[in-house]
């Protein structure tokens with residue numbers, strides 16, 4: 001199955017709130033695995049076509065399917081975070097994420113909890129493992145903070 005098709009399936013099946021929003025899933029030369037660009041103008045103005053979710057093709061190809069699905073769901077949860085914010089809150093989140101890692105951690109963990117509650121617990125465990133393996137030193141320095149621990153994933157998957 002193509003990744004664009006997988007993306008569409010996850011969006012349609014698990015994110016009915018996003019039904020009216022067009023979002024494309026595109027390859028981009030970027031360091032990070034996936035990016036949802038929720039601070040773009042399109043997302044800020046909540047246009048019918050939101051900015052695309054972009055991915056790094058090499059990382060995508062070497063990531064297990066369940067983990068890819070969880071990563072897609074995570075990015076779609078970011079879109080919901082953006083849509084749920086009024087303009088002031090949206091700007092506030094953007095600025096605070098630029099200023100402190102703590103704010104970024106908060107935004108990421110919130111998106112991760114949403115992802116788990118939407119039924120992607122197993123994929124989130126796999127995603128955590130594959131990111132840890134890929135990022136090595138940077139994992140401990142920065143990225144591990146943005147992920148949920150396995151026991152946290154279990155905790156949140158039991159209460160929907």
Ligand SMILES: [Zn+2]
Pocket residue numbers: 074075078108111
């Ligand atoms: Zn994220």
